[in-house]
Amino acid sequence: MRQDDLLIEVGTEELPPKALKRLGQAFCELIGAGLQKAELDFGEARFYASPRRLAVHVTNLSYQQQDKTLEKRGPAVAAAFDQDGNPTKAAQGWARGLGITPAEAGRIKTDKGEWLVYQAEVKGQALTELLPALVTEALSRLPIPKMMRWGSSEHSFIRPVHSVCMLYGDQLIEGELFGIKASTALLGHRFHHPDTISLKRANSYLDTLRQAYVVADFGERRNMIQQGLQQVAEKLGAQVGIDEDLLDEVTALVEWPVVLTAEFDQSFLQVPKEALIYTMKGDQKYFPLLSSDGQLMPVFAFVTNIESKDPQQIIGGNERVIRPRLADAEFFFNTDKKQSLESRLDSLGTVLFQKQLGSLKDKAQRIASLAKSIAELLNADVEHAYRAGLLSKADLMTQMVMEFPEVQGTMGQHYATHDGEPQAVASAIGSQYHPRFAGDDLPDSAVSCAVSLADKLDTLVGIFGIGQLPKGDKDPFALRRAAIGLLRICVEKGLKLDLTVLIDKAVREFGDILTNAEVNQQVLDFILGRFRSWYQEKGIETDVIQAVLARQPTSPVDFDARIRAVQHFKSLESATALAAANKRVANILAKNAHDMDSSVQESLLSDEAEIALAEHLKHTEADVNSAMEQLDYKQVLERLSALHQVVDNFFDQVMVMADDEQLKNNRLALLQKLRSLFLQVADISVLN
Structure with a gap:
């Protein structure tokens, strides 16, 4: 079967530069998907895009679909004909839809009986028949936020279209897009080569345009x-x-x-x-x-x-x-510079932060008070933190920031330095929005961290507190970015702060203006939920994250330590068996929670395997408690991994659900003790 390269190009007026790459990639993906759906084999599809063109180059494309046999099974013969052998309405309707009579249908026997069947050879369509509609469909599905029309045309696209080229090898595929007939003419460079240039072969597209001063790739x-x-x-x-x-x-x-x-x-x-x-x-x-x-x-x-x-x-x-x-x-x-940041504080009162949450001056005062509280927890200078928080939004009232919003915070640092504010105050103002994006720098001092955390917490608690939770892709106050930034600061700076404490302090700063009674828990869940995407980007498996989330540790530093410990545990040889054992234990305990005693009675231990497990748990518990005091979760799980064999022996040799009620309850208590030791770090029963 014939195979050759295909080139599709749509020549336009200058396309939006910020959207060009995305449009080119989407056009290529949609063309590729369309060809696959049409069952046309090809090598690869590649996009080209420049200010005045979107193009797709497909290599080794089959010219025609494979011929295939169409088989349509109809009703069972018993239901297709009546006692006199006349076709029923079911058979007539089925045959009519295929353009045949019931008598022309074949029959096929299966284990379940005999059925009417229609078989026909369907010849594969050629590329010339399929491509125009396929390209039209792809162009209609491009991620274009706003279409435009031009001249008297009824067609619409992101920009006016001037040329269309669909070339297969050296064969022009005829068709019409946007009222323009396909041709081999390409637009050259607007100034260096204003005349069109003819494309002879699909695979010479790049070289042809280069002669016309266009680098299309x-x-x-x-x-x-x-x-x-x-x-x-x-x-x-x-x-x-x-x-x-x-x-x-x-x-x-x-x-x-x-x-x-x-x-x-x-x-x-x-x-x-x-x-x-x-x-x-x-x-x-x-x-x-x-x-x-x-x-x-x-x-x-x-x-x-x-x-x-x-x-x-x-x-x-x-x-x-x-x-x-x-x-x-x-x-x-x-x-x-002629006016100090401090002198601009009153003008912040004229700018609304959010209707229910007050002005920017209100926000700055809340940030100042919260930053002072956080600085105290960090043993940082509380007065510097308060001062930086108070002045943090003042640069929003400067002409520089009003003209160039991207430099907010940064200009506040420069103006604070000019005003003679302490360096720690100026630096904290400058880094209050950090980290602004993935990989961005973190605040450089404890005072700066306190102000940055206060700013993010105030926004999170305030917006959640009035019930405006992010929905889908809508996040106008960038709450997801604030939450991830907060986590990065705590984890990467090693700040031993508890989110429940921070959230509670932030809630108190709002007084009685918050209307959402669930704000504390919702903000906590939201922040911890950001851990999932953050760790996934780092290549941490979902089940590891879920194992720690199940315990919901509220200190980000503590959360991170558990993640690293569970990740290490999962690499151990005994991890799979212990995870399975924990899952089994969790299921047993869940079904028998009402029967469990609080402690293990050694006098009721009778089987050698359960005595061994009890002894190992007793010795392991001391080591685990010691490691937990040091927050050495890796050591905890390594020590627990040594229980692998004794746990296997227990399940192989001991009947947990014994007929003797006391014996059964004692064994359940033993399993509860085993489970509790693991749960101090994470729920490893969810590990795959």
């Missing part, structure tokens, strides 16, 4: 830009911080990337670098360059879509564009 363009940035940075003895999202966005903005550098006035470096970097990245899509010691240099890299014979013209244009933006940042910074 998204990944190749991205690598070209990244390498270009590294080269210019090395030439200047600088470092370039590659922001992955920005790199993807810039890749989606150009078809023929050229990396250049430009400069700005060194006087702007008096402005905090974070504000300048945000301006360059966020507004202009530039890449700031840093010196070896991390200081911002008065030079930046940028990516242009034109290979100019006079690049200085492009460089000069970008320098003229960035200057007023940096001048704005400089003006805001100098203006903001």
